[in-house]
Amino acid sequence: MSTPETYDVVVIGSGAAGATAALRAAERGLSVLIVEKAHKFGGTSAASGGVIWVPNHQFTPNDDSREKSLAYLDALIKKPVKRDRLEAYVDQAPEMLRFVKSMGVPVSPAPYYPDYFPTAPNARVDRSVICETFDGQLLGPRFPLMREQYARFKILNRYAMDVMQFFAISTRGPGWIKTFLKMAWTYWSDLSTRLLTKRDRRFTQGAALMGHLYKQIFDRKVEVRLATKLDDLIVTDGKVSAVTVNSYGRRYNINARHGVVLAAGGFEWNQELRDRYFTVPGLTRHSSTPEDANRGEALIAGLKVGADVEHTESAWWIPTMHIPMESRSNFEDIVQAAFDVGRPHSVCVNRNGHRFVNEAGSYDEFGAAMVADQVKTGANTPCWLVFDATFRQKFTAGGIMPTILMPDRSIPPDWWDQYIFRADTLDALAAKIHVPTAALKKTVDDMNQYAASGVDPQFSRGANPYDQMFGDANVKPNPCLGPIGNAPYYAVAINLGDLGTKGGLKCDAQARVLDASDKPIPHLYAAGNNSASPFGNLYPGAGGTIGPGMTFGYVAANDIAARAGKV
Known part of the structure; x- marks a missing residue:
């Protein structure tokens, strides 16, 4: 030796x-x-x-x-x-x-x-x-x-985003289309790198x-x-x-x-x-x-x-969901849903149909609440993100892109009622995800009242600057609370994910x-x-x-x- x-x-x-x-x-x-x-x-x-x-x-x-x-x-x-x-x-x-x-x-x-x-x-x-x-x-x-960044830090698994570009595009902030077009131009005009690799030479985050x-x-x-x-x-x-x-x-x-x-x-x-x-x-x-x-x-x-x-x-908790990999449906990607769970026009419920957390709070606190609720009720890990067509049009739901990038007709048929669930009524959605109908409808009714008043008396969602940073400034009076009433209705399962131990x-x-x-x-x-x-x-x-x-x-x-x- x-x-x-x-x-x-x-x-x-x-x-x-x-x-x-x-x-x-x-x-x-x-x-x-x-x-x-x-x-x-x-x-x-x-x-x-x-x-x-x-x-x-x-x-x-x-x-x-x-x-x-x-x-x-x-x-x-x-x-x-x-x-x-x-x-x-x-x-x-x-x-x-x-x-x-x-x-x-x-x-x-x-x-x-x-x-x-x-x-x-x-x-x-x-x-x-x-x-x-x-x-x-x-x-x-x-x-x-x-090591290359995940698809979640890139647009269309191609264009690297810095923090400000992420904020602009994920919330459709002012000038977001111009921001995206500039990113695309920077990428495609870089001919020397395109001849070498698909990877963006811009290393961000x-x-x-x-x-x-x-x-x-x-x-x-x-x-x-x-x-x-x-x-x-x-x-x-x-x-x-x-x-x-x-x-x-x-x-x-x-x-x-x-x-x-x-x-x-x-x-x-x-x-x-x-x-x-x-x-x-x-x-x-x-x-x-x-x-x-x-x-x-x-x-x-x-x-x-x-x-x-x-x-x-x-662990350092973060909510995640899984979806099939693009063009390799027998394998799954894990996608972070850290900020999606707190967007307006949505609510997170355990499998009893009840809320358990301020959904717009930090992702680690969200995960800690999943753990506490699982210990208490046995009806968490996973929980459900429930949202309506307005949310679907505006925001990502884990790996499900907004309709402008991923309309319902483009979602592979094997994803429906496996990775993303859709129904014309809350009753039908509750049946599909096996959550008690009355409890889910009561939770959604409560959220609609909170959206009208701008105050969440249960968990104070949207009441502080951190929550509001990932809300929708166009939603009043609380950027994190929007009515859930525009059919069809959707749900995705949210897992107890992590960023490490x-x-x-x-x-x-x-x-x-x-x-x-x-x-x-x-x-x-x-x-x-x-x-x-x-x-x-x-x-x-x-x-x-x-x-x-x-x-x-x-x-x-x-x-x-x-x-x-x-x-």
């Missing part, structure tokens, strides 16, 4: 957490290898919205502060968390952001993203940070090797963030080794000293002089771990992360060397993995979704997953560099 390779730092996983750890370590003068199980790099982050939640970033003058940020979090966190780790996040996240910007990653605040609990003390609208569009061709021959990060990583000659899976961690003299990896059946070791950073995502695609840890396990196939990617290999490897876990009972390896404020006695396992670090969230079960705002992932990747690299004498 050949002599193992040796690097100062081995990073497992190529998403935002791993990329930030690798970039910071390389900038501090350490030799770095990124190991990625998939055939493409970028991780779940490349297929995400790419938003980074960073309190008190001070990129623009404002009155946010460390104290206000912690007060906002303290008002919302509902379970014990490690205080020093939470404070380390609030303190280090702005430093991380300044670092990546200094490296050439163009990040800036998005002042249109309210915190997910806008009525909580010290909530703000400027803590979420986004990244400018990236020209994928700057990656050179690696351009096609970065999560792809933009990862494109910019990897441009800097590759400029620093850091290797990303694809199709290489972590099998085991090797401990020598009480320290994690190497990793055993597997590539196309070949197992070999790679030495790590100063540290291993586990940044390989959560365990949402491992049904055994979901059944072991989650309150309501749900199904792997309902996850909206890349299929069969995050199976918890890093978590399992950590457990083998004595690591502990925490906050593993739930909230819990994982227990870590301290330095991102060091802890054992059952809360002692660090020497030279082992974790960041991102294979580590436990510093917020416990809270999802504080847009980017509440990527923000901690990048921050603790940065913190881990700093701690490793300090031990290695790289100041």
Whole structure:
């Protein structure tokens, strides 16, 4: 057997957490290898919205502060968390952001993203940070090797959308047709890329963030080794000293002089771990992360060397639905329905026909409400999104496009009464989806009264800025409440989906993995979704997953560099 390779730092996983750890370590003068199980790099982050939640970033003058940020979090966190780790996040996240910007990653605040609990003390609208569009061709021959965005982030599975384009088109805001035509022109006029691939060279949202990060990583000659899976961690003299990896059946070791950073995502695609840890396990196939990617290999490897876990009972929830893949009807796509469930002219009900949540609230709260209602009634997971022809004309329902793009006549016949249900009356729709007719009609009647008054006395739908951001400004008096009375009526099943797992390896404020006695396992670090969230079960705002992932990747690299004498 050949002599193992040796690097100062081995990073497992190529998403935002791993990329930030690798970039910071390389900038501090350490030799770095990124190991990625998939055939493409970028991780779940490349297929995400790419938003980074960073309190008190001070990129623009404002009155946010460390104290206000912690007060906002303290008002919302509902379970014990490690205080020093939470404070380390609030303190280090702005430093991380300044670092990546200094490296050439163009990040800036998005002042249109309210915190997910806008009525909580010290909530703000400027803590979420986004990244400018990236020209994928700057990656050179690696351009096609970065994980591609899902169809949901593209129009007609072709034209990449940035956040503002998404808002304009999804809500049919002023100028949305012009926005779409400009996107199409940019795409088709790019002849050099069209000769190479169907993929849009405009990397937006999560792809933009990862494109910019990897441009800097590759400029620093850091290797990303694809199709290489972590099998085991090797401990020598009480320290994690190497990793055993597997590539196309070949197992070999790679030495790590100063540290291993586990940044390989959560365990949402491992049904055994979901059944072991989650309150309501749900199904792997309902996850909206890349299929069969995050199976918890890093978590399992950590457990083998004595690591502990925490906050593993739930995921970063998001409602999803499934539809057949285009031109491959025997296979199904999972499609996010995060904002569709709160649009006017619709209501979400459990299988008893009752509402259980403010449908326009954050997608994580929607999922948490599904879990709570399933525990209480046994009649959720899935629930139903019920809507009328007005909604159908204006909005998406998961993978069902508005009628201007997908009229009823164009929906494949095998979708009807399997993936989307339609009936001329609510009685007939209730019968098709096996929901009690009287209960569904009573719920719809209540919603119509709420639409007329503009007030939802049950769940306060549309009563705060976050809810209203995804409503319809043309609907009065409440943009999230529209009458449900324009036949035909429709329904789609909504699953308990996720964006990854909230819990994982227990870590301290330095991102060091802890054992059952809360002692660090020497030279082992974790960041991102294979580590436990510093917020416990809270999802504080847009980017509440990527923000901690990048921050603790940065913190881990700093701690490793300090031990290695790289100041």
